[in-house]
Amino acid sequence: MFLPTTRKELDDRGIDRLDVILVTGDTYIDSPFMGASLIGRVLESKGFTVGIIAQPDTDNDRDISRLGEPRLFWGITGGAVDSMVANYTASKKWRKRDDYTPGGENTRRPDRAVIVYTNLVRRFFKPTVPIVLGGIEASLRRIAHYDFWSNKIRRSILFDSKADYILFGMAHAGIVELARVLDKRPETMPADTQDPVTQIPGLGYIAKTPKGITLPAYEAVIKDKDLYIQSFKTFYDNTDPMHARPLSQAHADRFLVLNPPAHFSTTKEMDEIHDLNFQRNVHPYYRALGHVQAMDTIRFSIPTHYGCYGECNFCAITVHQGRTVRWRSKNSIIAEAKKMTRDKDFKGYIFDLGGPTANMYGFECEKKLKKGACTHRRCLFPTPCPSLSPDHGPQMDLLNEISRLAGVKKVFLNSGIRHDLILMDKQKGQAYLKQVTAEHVSGQMKLAPEHCAPGVLALMGKPGMDSLVAFKHQFDSICKTLNKKQYLTYYLIAAHPGCTVREMNELKAFTQNELHITPEQVQIFTPTPSTFSTLMYYTGIDPFAMVPVFVEKDPRAKERQKQIVTRKTKRRAPTPPRQNRNQDKVSRQGKKLRRRKK
Template sequence: MFLPTTRKELEDRGVDRLDVILVTGDTYIDSPFIGVSLIGRVLESKGFTVGIIAQPDTDSDRDISRLGEPRLFWGITGGAVDSMVANYTASKKRRKQDDYTPGSENNRRPDRAVIVYTNLVRRFFKPTVPIVLGGIEASLRRIAHYDFWSNKIRRSILFDAKADYLLFGMAHAGIVALARALDDKLKTDNRQVAMPEETQDPVTQIRGLGYIAKTPKGIALPSYEAVIRDKSLYLQSFKTFYDNTDPMLAQPLSQAHGDRFLVLNPPAPFSSTQEMDEIHDLNFKRDVHPYYQALGHVRAMDTIRFSIPTHYGCYGECNFCAITVHQGRTVRWRSKDSIIAEAKKMTRDKEFKGYIFDLGGPTANMYGFECEKKLKKGACSHRRCLFPTPCPSLSPDHGPQMALLKEISRIAGVKKVFLNSGIRHDLILMDEQKGQAYLKQVIDAHVSGQMKLAPEHCVPRVLALMGKPGVESLVAFKHRFDSICKMLNKKQYLTYYLIAAHPGCSIREMNELKEFTRNQLHITPEQVQIFTPTPSTFSTLMYYTGMDPFAMVPVFVEKDPQAKEKQKQIVTRKKEHGTKAPSRQNRELSKFSKQPKKRLHRKK
C-alpha cells in the first residue's frame, strides 16, 4: 500500500490520528529516489503511522488539513529539488515545466516552499506539534547563506521558516531518533514529570539535527549580522561550516541570529551497507499515488521508475556541487544481493519492458570502493580525493560494479541495463587493473548511444576554481573510448556537460573552450548550462565574495545576465564564418536528444 494521503485511506486503515505528516513540494511518488517517500517508509518500518500531503494548495486549508493534525510532528520538505532551482533558470526566468508535478506544468510548487508550507501549517493549526524541516532545500540552507534569487544573505532557513527543528543530510537514522525522542517526551509530559534542561534534552542531542537555542554550542561561526556586513567573515563562516561536514571529524556549530543561536549538531554517521539494504528493501510502490496520478503524467517517472540507486555520496567534491554538504564525501553502497533482489522485483512489474534505465548514484563508477584511511579516520583536511590529481591512497576498483552489471544482465526478463549517471573518466584511467575492461564492458553493453562525462571546461584556471581535473585525462580517455568503439564496431559517442559563466570564466575562456571542443572533441556541445549559484557550494561563495577562497585572491565574476548568455552561445552556436557544418557525431547524437532527462542536482 501507499502511505496514506486521503482521509478515506486513514479510515480504511482504522487510523484516527497519524504520528507524522510529511508535506512536500513534489507530487507523491513512492520511490527510493524520492526523499520524502524514503523517510516515510523508514518511519513506517519502525512502527510509526505516516501520511503524505503533496503540493498542497497554499491559499486554503483544503489540502493541509485533510489528514488532521499529527501526534508527533509535521515534516516539511521542498521536494527532490530546491524550490528556487526548480522554479527558475540561471537567468532567473520562470521555468514552464516541473518534472515532479502531474501534467508537468510548473504551477504547484511555491517559491521557497519550505517556508511557505511551514507558514501554511502554522496558519491553520494554532498551536501545533513541532515542525521539522528536511530535504535538499532545508539541508543546504541550514546556516546563514547567500541566496542568488534575492541577491542577499538570508538567515538560516530554520529562523526564516520559524520551525522547531531541522534534520540535514540524508536523515535516515535522525528521523527515527527524533520520532522516538518526541514520543518519549510526549509520554513524559503526560506524566507531568519535569523535563531536563536544554543541554540534557534527548531531542537536542540527536546527530544531524539543527535547532534554535538561547546559548551557543561548539564552534562559533560569525553571526548572521556579521556576515551581512563583512564578506570576509562570510567566507570564513562557510569554510568552517564545510570543514565540519564529515561525521567522524565534525564539531557542533553555532551561529548567532540576533539574541538567539542556530545550533547544528555533528552530522549523523553514514548508513552502513546493512542499513542501506534494509531501507531499500522496504515496499516501495515505484509509482505515483493514485490520488495524484489522476491529475496527469509525471515526467520524473520516465527515468526513476525502473532505475536502481546503488550508492550515496561522492568524493569528487566539485566546487559547484552541494553533494558534499548533503550526502557527504564518503561513498557507501548497498550489497550486491540487495540490488539484485530489487532488480528481480522490478521484472515482476507489469509495466517493465526489460530495460533498467540507470544503475548508479551521484557518480556511477564510485560503487564498491573507498579510501581505507577515510573509512577509519574520516575525510582528509589537507587534500581532496580527486583534485588536483587523484590521491594515491584511493585505489579505484571497478570490479564490484562490473560483477553487479553482469549478474543483473543475466536476470530473466532483463534485456539491458544502462548507466545514465555520470562517469568519472579519471577514475577509469587510474584503475590500471580493471579500468580498461570496465570501459569495454560499459561501451559494449550499458551505453545507449552516448556516455555522459562532465569535464565542465578546459581552461586550467577555470578548472582549478571548479575543482575539476585538467583536460589531459579527458583527451586520454576520449582516445581510449574511441579505440574501444572502433574495436567493437560500436557507434557510441561521448557527450559532455559544460558550464558557462562560472567564477573565473570570461568571454576569453569561453572562446578557448569553443576551440577545444571543436579541435579536440570534434563536436559542437549542446549540454551547456549557465552557472547557477546554489546555496552551500564553494562556487557560490566565489560568486558572492569575488574571492578565490583557497588562494585568497580576487576572481572575476560575470554577473550580467546578457553576458552570461553570450558565454553560453559562444560554445553552442552551430555555425560560424570559416567553420564547417555540425559534425556527423552531432547529427548522430541528435537521435538521442529526446530521451527523458532528470533535472536533479548535477552528477559528475
C-alpha cells in the same frame, strides 16, 4: 500499498490519527529516489503511522488539513530539488515545466516551498506539534547563506521558516531517533533537564546559548565578506561525521545550533531501507491529475550508492550526502532488480544503475573510512590521492549478474561517470570501459568535464584535460573495434567564477579541435546555496588563495558566454590555394597550344 494521503485511506486502515505527516513540494511518487517517500517508508518500518500531503494548495486549508494533525511532528521538504532552482533558470526566468508535477506544468510548487509550507501549517494549526525541516532545500540553507535569487545573505532557514528543528543530510537514522524521542518525551520537563532531542546527530535547533564552535554571527557576515568566507569554510570543514564538532551561529539574541552530522549509513542499513515495499509509482490520487515526467526515468532505475568524493566546488553533494561513498550490497540490488522484472509495465530495460557518480560503487579510501575525510587535501583534486585505489570490479560483477536475470534485456548507466577514475584503475579500468561501452551505453556516455581552461578548472575543483583527451581516444578506439556508433556527451558550464569571454573562446576551440563537436549540454552557472563556487560568486574572492576573482553577473553577458560554445559555425567550401589556380591556368593554356599545333 501506498502511504496514505487521503482521509478515506485512513478510515479504511482504521487510523484515527497519524504519528507523522510529511509535506512535500513534489507529487507523491512512492520511490526510493524520492526523499519524502523514503523517509516515510523508514518511519513506517519502525512502527510509526505516516501520511503524505504532496504539493498542497497554499491559499486554503483544503489539502493541509485533510489528514488532520499528527501526533508527533510535521515533516516538511521542498522536494527533490531546491524550489528556487526548480522554479527559475540561471537567468532567473520562470521555468514552465516541472518534471515532478502531474501534467508537467509548473504551477504547484511555491517559491521557498519550505518556508511557505511551514507557514501554512502554522496558519491552520495553532498551536501544533513540532515542525521538522528536511530535504535538500533545508539542508543547504541550514546556516546563514547567500541566496542568488534575492542577491543577499539570508538567515538560517530555521529562523526564516520559524520551524522547530531541521534534520540535515540524508536523515535516515535521525528521523527515527527523533520520532522515538518525541514519542517518549514528557509534555513538560524540569528547567534543568537536557532535552534529549537536542542530542540527536544531524539535527539543528534554536537555543539561547551557543554550543561547540561559534561561527561569525549572521549580523556580522552580511556586512563583512571576509567573515562570511571564514564562516563558510569552518562550516564546510565540519561536514564529516568522523571529526565534525557542533556549530553555533548567532542570529540576533538567539543561536542556531547544528549538531555534528549523523554517521553514514552502513551497507546493512542501506539494504534494509531499499528492501522496503516501495510501489514505484505515483499515488493514484495524484496520478489522476496527469502524467509525471520524472517517472519515465526513475521508475525502472536502481540507486546503488550515496555520496561523492569528487567535491566539485559548484556541487552541493558534500554538504548534503557527504564526501564518503557508501553502497548497498550486491544481493540487495539484485533482489530489487528481480522485483522490478515482475512489474507488469517492465519492458526489460533498467534505465540506470548508479548514484551521484556511477562508477564510485563498491570502493572507498580505507583511511577515510577509519578516520574520516582529510582536512588538508581532496580525493581527486588537484591530483588523485594515492590512498584512493579505484576498483571497478564490484560494479562489473553487479552489471553482469543483473544482465543475466530472466526478463532483463539491458542495463544502462545514465548517472554519468568519472573518466579519471577509470584511468586510475590500472587493473580493471580498461576492462570496465570495454564492458560499459559494449553493453551499458544507450548510444551516449555522459561525462562532465565542465570546462577546459586551467584557471577555471582550478576554481571548479575539476581535473585537467589531459585525462579527458586520453579517455576519449580509448573510448573511440573501443567503439571502432566493436563497430558501434556511440558518442561521448559532455556537460559544460558557462559563466562560472573566473570565466571570461577569453576562456569561453578557449573552450569553443577545444571542443572543435579536440572533441570535434558543437556542444549542446551547456548550462549557465547557477549559484546554489552552500557551495564554494557560490561563495566565490558572492564575494568575488577565491576562498582558497584569498585573491580576487572575476565574476560575471550581467545576465546578457552570461548568455553570450554560453552562445560562444553552442553556436554552430558554418563550414565554407574550401578555396583552392592561389598556386593551384595558377597551375590550372597554365594547364588550360597548355591545352590550347597543343590544340593549335594539331
